[in-house]
Amino acid sequence: MMEHLPIVMIVLPLLSAVVTPVAGRIHRVLSWYIVVIVTALCFAGSLSLLSTVLETGRISYWLGGWEPPWGIEYLIDYLNAFVLCLVAFIAFIVAVYAKKSVELEIDEARLPLFYGVYLLFVTGLMGIVITGDIFNLYVFLEIASLAGYALIAIAKRREAAMASFNYLVMGTIGATFVLLGIGHLYMVTGSLNMADLAQRLPALYGSKVVQTAFAFFAVGLSIKIALFPLHNWLPNSYTYAPSAVSAIMAATATKVGAYAFIRVMFTVFHAEFLITGIHLNHLLLFFAALAILMGSILAVAQTDIKKMLAYSSIGQIGYIILGISLMNLTGIQGSLLHIVNHALMKGTLFLAVGGIVYRLGITTIEDFKDLGRKMPVSMAAFTVGAFSMIGVPLTVGFVSKWYLAIAALEAGMWYLIIVLMLSSLLTAVYFWRVIDNMYFQPHDASKVSEGSVVVAESNPKDAPVLMLLPTIVTAVLCVFFGIFASLPLSLAEKASMILLR
16 A cells, blocks of 8 residues: 555545535535545655655656656655645645635535535645656646636635636646647657656757747746746735635645746756756846745735735745745755745735634724734734744744845855845835734724624634634744754755755
8 A cells, every 4th residue: 555655645635526525415514524534644645755755765656557758657755755745734734724714705505516626626736746747747737727716716705706717817828838848848859757858858958949848838837836927816816715725725836836847947957957058047036036026015015914915925936936046055945945934834824814704704904903812812823924924033934034045145146135135124014014903003993994894892702723723733833843944954955956966
């Protein structure tokens, strides 16, 4: 059984995605139980795979026993082992959280369908991470995207349908670019296996077909990760989706996209090609700095908490791309750390906001006055996530930002420190507005935004336990891995060394 664990990680949620809606017709709560059990098993399986990689190194699984490059290969190494754990963990945490949240934000009759599509989304994400076949990567990318469109559109809010449609249009364009890139590579190499492509391509780097393929990949994956200015689909998708969907998408979707970006750019192609062949590092550096600053500036201008967090994510994607563009060991390490750290930070924030939506039905920052007293635990978790985003020491945000700053100095680009500091300052500004309202501004019921539902002053009540526990767990991890960062640091360092070899 254990030797087949890589394929089980995909087959289990995929088959369960079919069973879940059927079980929901018997009793709706069965759908939730199935999702929680399946995601818990996937998380346990991912931990087992990580342990095996740490003990014995790279795992290669051949589907149907067909030897690659003829057959499809599933690959687990230092680069994707911890990303797989991250995806499975967030999927489990959000599954637990979702029961109460989606009952409020999704029509009751659609709940079994929601859980089935949720598992399909998780299948797509884990498939992207675990596959060693570039066409298989495209297939899983589309599975995750199609499920993501449905998860957004299933919300009760009318705006969700248009947000989903915009995401569909941009996502389809991005997927088309990726598919064209795959087609061009297959045309000149006759192979789809990533390791085989890595061996064949160096002799073809001068080919216009290969260079065109690379351009297609760069643009397509940039759309998928919402790299500024190709970010247009993201803000409304996160804002109008159900809170549980916002949480898992913000914590995993763009992070897995960033992983795919790194995997293609450094495993299929080589760092030498990126630096000396097409000078991509300079272009990426420009767009990374632009994303960091513009994401933060646009977040400052928002009055809706979910939209503020969405624009904040655009800036954080810039951090990941910044480390990649520096093309040194410390920079790549900082990028990989930020994939994990931002997932924990943003997951905490969206989970806490979901609790506010559940109890009070508000997302306007101006209406958050006195929430620190009404919902003390949720707001404490939100504050931890906010401090992590700012980069306060002893939080995960500080660790990855520190490594990115050191990488910039090693590359002789000291001016990037100014970009990082300015972004942290802007992050402090837009999060301080929220914290100030939560803890330091008295509540005035006469100024509550129209349509908001507010609990009575005499009856403060935090989020339900099933929503509160996952929020607390992610908030604690934001501090734990900020203090004890040795495991993610070790994995990121080993993965970085492989990418830059």
